[in-house]
Amino acid sequence: MYKSIKGTKDILPAESARWQFVERTLRDIFHRYNYKEIRTPIFEQTSLFARSIGELTDIVGKEMYSFTDRSEESITLRPEGTASVIRSFIQNNLDQIQPLTKVFYIGPMFRQERPQAGRLRQFHQFGAEAAGSPTAETDVEIISLAVEIYRKFGLKNFQLKINSVGDEDCRPRYKELLKKELLKVADKLSPESQKRIEQNPMRVLDSKDERDKELTAGMPLITEYLNEECSVHFERVKALLSTCNIPFVVDGKLVRGLDYYTKTAFEITSTALGSQDALAGGGRYDLLVKELGGKPTPSVGFAAGIERLMMILENNHFEFPEPAPALFLAAADDDSREWIFKRANELRSQGIAVEIDLLARSLKAQMKEADRQNAEFSVVIGKTELQNGTAQLKNLRNHSQKQILLSDLEKELQ
């Protein structure tokens, strides 16, 4: 038997309505913040991701789905959304249309990792990017948008963590300083952390290893070494968050897994998830557009996992709307089936969701089917009804019945 690839999942008919509901809600919120949808291809040249996400990150180093196509070009299934969006932004000169571009995306992403709770190889993210603004208001609009989404879904157990990772001026200075501190205790650090001292010292502070945590506990944090510009920006972000009543905690050790972030970095986590507790992450990336060949364009964005949001909603027994037929037309005898077939199509073309039996089943089986489909109403049609032009309209939710004219069906179902 064929099986779906490891780490991939079917979204089955029984659950697709939930996905559609989540996507509808997301689109509605994006609309309120005036972010417009962008749909980019799900694969790109491999080097686009390598250059933007960073050669040394885990994503690029060991998680990308890359392959060579028939013309010997290296292609990669997108592991995240920002790189493609920025590529499109540059390629299509979106900066020439208006000074600030605000877009969102919803779609599948791919990373070849071992699956576990809250982690798949094909998973789905939504995200937003605001390209062209250096202001702290833009950072906070993005953060507020992300937070608003979780609030809208009624989530309570989530936490917003923010940090500033500095810029090309102050971060290198801080990194050198931190490296020196780390080298003093290098032999006692975990092997992974030792490897990171040279290439990504800030990640050592974020290590989950208990011993690493103890060793690095008193070490200097980037927030203490920001230059004037980054520091002012960070203070402004915090002030605006407070103004907007968005609770947050500053986490000086927060470093995101992608290299392109500058200044603001943030993460939304939930204790309601398993070990993979990140719901969303994002930040400012003022250097990325230039790095990918565009004009320097200060930008901010975030990305969030749909499966993880869905997990929490299901744990919370969130009440998703379930679509159901308005009417089930049942045949009491075989002579009535043709009339029903024709009538169902008429009603459908008038916008009414109607189901009928296609399996030539007994009336009892048809009624069971109407119930299983959670139809609102049923009407049984037989010889008598066709002769008299009347029928019983049965409300399957409250079990009441009333006599109606068959010609009034549309009206009754409005």
Add this chain to the structure above:
RNA sequence: GUGGCCAUAGUUCAGUUGGUUAGAACGCCAGGUUGUGGCCCUGGAGGUCGUGGGUUCAAAUCCCACUGGUCACCCCA
């Protein structure tokens, strides 16, 4: 990539110290009610016990390998 746990009907699971025909619940189908669903009752269909090998007179049960799932590490959505 590394490690723990798991694998028996469509689903969730039971299956004793290895022993005849592998069970339950739910779901599915039909009937009870020959023109009315939900509850109830009766009956029915449905399994190469993940795959391959080994031990044994005998394997769902013990052993090995593989495959798949799951959870965790790493890291991230």
